[in-house]
Amino acid sequence: MTDNSTGRHSSAGGVLGAATVAMGLIAGVFYIFACDIMPSLARSDDRVFIEVMQNIDDVIQNPVFFVSFLGAPVLAAISAWQLRGTKGGARRWVLAALLAYGLAFLVTVAVNIPLNDDLANAGDPAKIGDPAAVREKFEDTWVAWNAVRAVLSTLALAFLARALFLCRRPHTSAYLESATGSSASR
DSSP states (O other): OOOTTTSOHHHHHHHHHHHHHHHHHHHHHHHHIIIIIHHHHTTSOHHHHHHHHHHHHHHHOSHHHHHHHHHHHHHHHHHHHHTTTOSSSHHHHHHHHHHHHHHHHHHIIIIIHHHHHHHHHTOOGGGOSOHHHHHHHHHHHHHHHHHHHHHHHHHHHHHHHHHHHHHHSOOOOHHHHHHTTSGGGO
């Protein structure tokens, strides 16, 4: 896995592997919200829905989540930097992953977090005068944009997996490439 001309491929593979795992964890979070948590909560009454979503938003803000949420793009960026000047196209896939995740991150910051904040600011669900109106302002928009985040982060994961595959492929040395077809290579 070492690119003999730069020596960067070996260390980039480890960082790229860590970025791929972190991205997989984040894609999984968005995926489980899309295919289980939100459909399950859709069956709940308005006050239960609001209370559970407030609790989820409070609990998810923890160091373990943030290591993956912020670590995935940081590790991918480090990997892209380590892969500069290498052959095989892995760096382009890492950059594509950064773009896809950057869009997912933007959706999170521009849409989902403000909706979470609005829901938290609604107060104690037992004391909300019109919980149906609070839920109405939150649910459909949050669910739709979470699906976008799930698709984008899964796409980013696929791009990182492709880059990892390309990094793991054996590379032919420049010496062997120049000797192809000569009597020395036979």
